[in-house]
Amino acid sequence: MGPRVTRLLLRLIPERDREAVEGDLLEAGPPPGVRRLVALVGIALHAQLEPWRDSRTRLGAASLWLVALALLWSIPAAAGAGTPDPTVYSGLLLAFATLLWAHAHLAAAVAAGLVLGHGPGVPSWADGTRGHGALLLALPAATLAPGLLHGLVTVAVLWGAAWFGARARRLPVA
Amino acid sequence: MGSGPLGDLERLVLLAVLRRGDDAYAVTVRDEIERRAGRAVTRGAIYVTLDRLARKGYLSSHMSEPIQERGGKARRLFRLEPSGRTALQESLDEITGMLRELDTDLRWDPA
Numbered sequence: 001m002g003p004r005v006t007r008l009l010l011r012l013i014p015e016r017d018r019e020a021v022e023g024d025l026l027e028a029g030p031p032p033g034v035r036r037l038v039a040l041v042g043i044a045l046h047a048q049l050e051p052w053r054d055s056r057t058r059l060g061a062a063s064l065w066l067v068a069l070a071l072l073w074s075i076p077a078a079a080g081a082g083t084p085d086p087t088v089y090s091g092l093l094l095a096f097a098t099l100l101w102a103h104a105h106l107a108a109a110v111a112a113g114l115v116l117g118h119g120p121g122v123p124s125w126a127d128g129t130r131g132h133g134a135l136l137l138a139l140p141a142a143t144l145a146p147g148l149l150h151g152l153v154t155v156a157v158l159w160g161a162a163w164f165g166a167r168a169r170r171l172p173v174a
Numbered sequence: 175m176g177s178g179p180l181g182d183l184e185r186l187v188l189l190a191v192l193r194r195g196d197d198a199y200a201v202t203v204r205d206e207i208e209r210r211a212g213r214a215v216t217r218g219a220i221y222v223t224l225d226r227l228a229r230k231g232y233l234s235s236h237m238s239e240p241i242q243e244r245g246g247k248a249r250r251l252f253r254l255e256p257s258g259r260t261a262l263q264e265s266l267d268e269i270t271g272m273l274r275e276l277d278t279d280l281r282w283d284p285a
Binding site: 013014016017019020021022023024026027028029039042043044045046047050125 | 222229241245248
């Protein structure tokens with residue numbers, strides 16, 4: 001079993017179980033190789049699907065996803081409806097506002113990612129659903145951006161913001 | 175996740191943990207269910223069920239010392255908590271209540 005693949009699959013299992021799962025497979029699992037890899041894939045799949053068994057978690061995760069999708073669509077739409085008013089913004093601020101307006105899909109990706117990663121309604125044990133949501137938003141995010149390159153950058157920004165939001169959520173409040 | 179009534183596999187896992195005592199971890203729990211209940215359960219189902227029962231407060235867990243034969247990896251050992259014992263009792267009472275005074279040839283002999 002490739003150590004890299006094993007490490008990757010173990011990351012899909014809750015941290016509290018990783019060491020035990022590794023040890024259990026060594027102790028009583030199939031012999032090293034494809035069969036052990038398949039066993040690990042099965043364990044990882046169960047771990048990823050577990051949060052979706054809970055109806056309240058399903059509702060929370062779906063709500064976050066819908067809000068994020070709405071942001072992805074509405075922010076560029078709102079930005080397209082007008083341009084920054086030079087009487088309100090001036091100098092560097094105007095330049096920044098114009099830049100932001102011109103790349104509203106990136107601002108939308110940041111907002112959507114932060115909502116997905118940091119939004120309420122999903123318990124910490126079910127944080128995996130936030131990642132699932134970010135994966136599912138990749139296609140809408142890519143297609144709402146103009147062009148392939150912008151699409152890829154938008155997806156990267158979305159995932160980065162979701163990761164950052166989830167990480168910030170886990171940090172203790174000082 | 176709300177506690178709610180125990181599921182079928184949850185009941186079996188709690189009983190297996192109870193049977194194994196200080197030696198209850200995923201491997202022995204799965205063996206116990208296969209051997210005694212005759213049911214094949216996937217490893218993944220055992221891990222998520224044990225973890226869910228721990229989240230509900232029915233089980234507590236701690237890591238053992240690292241074990242050489244397991245590549246230096248520890249075991250996650252589980253123990254039945256009083257709330258788990260109560261939930262198990264209620265679940266068994268449900269079955270007993272349904273079977274009591276039932277005119278059937280179904281076998282039911284908890285003794």
